[in-house]
Amino acid sequence: MLAGLQNVTFEFGARTIVEDATWHIHPSERIGLIGYNGTGKSTLLKVIVGEYLPSKGTVERSRGTSIGYLHQDLLSFDTNESILEVALHAFDRAKKVQKELDEITVKLETDSSEELLLEYSHKLHEFEEAGGYEIEHKTEEVLQGLGFANADLQRPYREFSGGWRMRVLLAKMILQAPDLLLLDEPTNHLDLPSIEWLEKYLQHYKGAVVIVSHDKYFLNRMVKKIVELYQRELHIYNGNYDYYEKEKAVRIEMQQKAYENQQDYIRQNERLIERFRAKASKAAMAQSVIKKLDKLDRIEDAALERPDIRINFNVDKTPGKVLVELKHVSKHFKNIDILENASAEIERGDKIALIGANGKGKSTLLRIIAGTEPFEGERKWGHNIDPAFYAQHQLESLHMDNTLLDEMREAGAKKTDLELRALLGGFLFGGDDVDKKIKVLSGGEKARVALAKTIISKANFLLLDEPTNHLDIHSTELLIEALNRYEGSIILVSHDRYFISKIANKIWEIKDKEIKEFKGGYEEWVEWNERMAAREISNRQSAIGNQKQEDRKKESSKKQETIEPKEPRQSAVNQSTVQAELKKQQKLFQKLEKDVAELTAKKDKLEAKLAHPDTYSNGEEFKKTEAAYKDVTTKLEAANKEYEIVFEKMISLDEDLLK
Template identity: 75%
Template sequence: MLAGLQNVTFEFGARTIVEDATWHIHPNERIGLIGYNGTGKSTLLKLFAGEYAPSAGTVERSRSTSIGYLHQDLLSFDTNESILQVALHAFDKAKKIERELEEITKKLEEHTTDELLHAYSEKLHEYEEAGGYTIEHRTEEVLQGLGFSNSDLKRPYREFSGGWRMRVLLAKMILQQPDLLLLDEPTNHLDLPSIEWLEKYLQHYKGAVIIVSHDKYFLNRMVKKIVELYQRELHIYNGNYDFYEVEKQQRVELQQRAFENQQDYIRQQERFVERFKAKASKAAQAQSIQKRLDKLDRIEDVTIERPNIKINFNVDKTPGRVLVELKHVSKHFKNIDILEDASAEIDRGDKIALIGANGKGKSTLLRILAGAEPFEGERKWGHNVDDAFYAQHQLEALNINNTILDEMKEAGSKKTELELRTLLGCFLFSGDDADKKIKVLSGGEKARVALAKTMISKANFLLLDEPTNHLDIHSNELLIDALNRYQGSLILVSHDRYFISKTANKIWEIVDKKIKVFKGTYEEWVEWKERAESRNQTLASGSAPVKEVIKETPKASSNGQPTTSTGGANAPINKEAQKELQKQQKMFQQLEKQLADLNKQKAELEAELSNPSTYADPEAFKKTENAYRQVKDKLASVNADYEKVFEKIMTLEEQQS
């Protein structure tokens, strides 16, 4: 066992978070910790991390167990160091050994002794054990996986926003490879490619991982056990989130039946006692039954902590067939081009998910559609379109002197106060919370108020930027249900794949400064992307003729092909482009072979450097070390060429598809 709770009770003042809870964490476990917002999930993680002490019971941790804890409070950290340097602090031990090796090397250059050679050999072994030869490569790999470009790595940490800083700290934490990794909403600041990369990385992680997340896709792929914090108790389910949902429903039904059966039994026994307690011949039996009832272990009724309330929309006007049309739109910032001569349209009934990596311009495009961002080109608004735009940067539009309830009343929905309070419950404002002033709310709470206001507007076109960021799983489900019943049209930006898969009937993606439109669901889009990726790999390997690959390209958008694609089975083949493609494929294969040879040489030299006998001959050692450096430099150069050729092949293939 790595860590655990043994009969733990934890209280915040008069509020009990958890009572008499026992939970043991074993090596390599993947656990999802779930519960409604405010129940105390983050508090439990802090108990494991040692930041809080229990009111009763014990938090058990092995002395040798190392714990890494990622949470939002880490954002108070600041430094002038580059993000690469910050992440490399995960290897402070290896860096210290490296400095010691450098000192011994200087002494060896002055005079060689057996004692120095022995010390060098020992330190080298320690350096290898600490992963010293690969730390920079591994750190770069993790940072790039989390969305940073090569040019970002040398930039100062303090230049980045909170979300990007959190990625750096996540990179550092997973590189430290603690025995127990505690992740509090790790996907909140990640785009889809980074979430997918993190999933793959953590699947091979050697330690145990506890994840607090509202992302059901992430939980389903990552965890094999769910621990639910519900009504101050921990309920353990041995499966992923889908298993938990089914199993919990079955448990609730069984408990409800057991409760009802026990209630029938109690009523029957109480009637007997009431009837015969005054009758001499039955009095002793009646007393005996009463004693049994008094000692009975009562089954609790199954109470729903938060009822399933429906959020209803009222759409006032029916718009024309086309809501918005973008023609020849271009958008440029100082250092980046977002769109170049892009066109698209949104039709009545469209429910569009705008997806892709951070920095591609998703939120910018949403603002262009909303008329909140200047651009070149034409944005044509349709007939009878009444829009509502939700974006977290617009929170300043809230009146800070209003209560939450007053703010909702001013939205003009004409709902009663009871209806508004019920709706606010869906957005995690229960009871007296509705009477709080806007000015005392946190950023996340203000975001939920703004989202609730958007939901009760009578708009027939919604623009939503990350609407699920501050919702728990239950509220997320209520929002999905509402959007599925919504009679209007919408476009949303979200990194929550479950949310997208349940709400969108069309996918937009910004690729090469154009808007690519996929007419289908998220699952269909993923399948199409996987087929396209497989086709590209076949093309890159040169194992199939170009004509054959082009022939397999899907046709028009009616069957899921992005509508900006102009090719098809009957498209004319550009012979010059085909010739260039074949040339690049050949070069790609040569570079692949070079990389394989260089990696083999690098592995052989690392083996030599880890052999103590290498240091018996100073000249041989210097020669091996120089060879190792040269191979590393050559690898970096060939890798760069490899990436350029691969991008060229992708471009040529795109032109011919």
């Protein structure tokens, strides 16, 4: 065991976060820590690292266990160092040993004693153990994987926004390679390619990883165990997030039946007590039943803490067939070209996900469509369009002195206060929260209010920029349900793959400064990309094979031209032997050609499987696929070598027959 909780109770002021909780974290485990917003997941991580002390019980940590903890509070760190230098602090031990090695090297110029040479040898081993020989390469690889360009690596850390700073600190933490890595919302500031890179990197991470995340796709691919903080208890499920959802439904159903059975039992005994308490002859029996009920271990009602709330849209106007038409659109910033002569259109009923890496211009394109970003070209607005644009940085439309309830009333949806309170509950504002003033809310809370206002509007065209960033999994599910019932059109930017897969019927990607449209959902788009990648690999291999064959033919022709003078023709017996051997080699050649084709197809299939994120969600499946890939690659190499040998034999036999 690396770390854990033993019968821990932790109280934060008057509020109990966990009660009598036990949880052990073992080496190499992949654990997802989940729960509704506000239940105390981040607080629990702080208890594990020792920032908070438990009210009761013990926090256990194995001697020598190193813990890395990534959390939002780290953003207060600031420095003039470059991002490469900040990340390289992960290797401070190696740098210290390097300095000691340099000092010993100087001493060795005048002192070559065995003792000093032995010390130098020990330090070299220590330097290697600390990863000293691959410091720069490894650091650059991790930073690039998290989305940094080579040109960014020497830029000062303080020039970057909060999201990019968090990436640098994440890079530093995974380079330190602690025994236990605690990650609090690591995907919040990552784009899709960076999330996919992080998944693959952590799959091969040697230490244990505990992740707090609202990203279902990420959890499904990363974790083998779910720990849910629910009703002040820790509930442990041995599986990924999908397994947890199914298993929890079964547990709740069983608990509910047990609760109802116990309630029936209690009611029967209470009626018995009422009936016989007044009778002197039965009073002792009644007292015995009362004591039995007092000792009863009561089962809690299994009803979920948060009810399902339906978010309903009211669309006033029906728009024309085409909502927005973009023609010959170009957009350039100082150091980057986003779009060049790009065209696209949004039709009624479209639910478009605009995806891709950060810096490709997704949010810029959203602003161009909304009419809030200058550009070259034409944007033609359709008939009867009533848009609503949600972006986290556009919160100036909120009235700071309004309460949440006042702000929702002014959104003009003519809903009752009860309906407005229910809607705000879906966005994590319950009870007295609705009477808070907007100005006292955090940035994330303001963003949720702005999203709630967008949802309540009567718009027939929604433009949504990262709408799920401040929502927990349950609230994201509610939003998905609402948007699937929504009769209007949507274009959205999101890095939440589960959210995109449930909403989008079209995918837009900014590629080569154009808007590339795929008519289909996210999972179809992923499969199509994998097929295209596999086809490209296959075409490349075929082209290489054809070129090799062409080169051999040319070489053979050259050899035939240089044979002078021709020797006398072979005897009929010799020719017959050569022809028989040639036929044998031709049959073998045909078989090898078939084998190479089959092995190449198998290799392409395994490459496509290895490129699919689902493969990495199952450790055993990944190992099996990887082993199969290595095996087929070895066989293909051997078959290709034999193929070349047989081909050369056939050429040689052909030449013998011509002599």
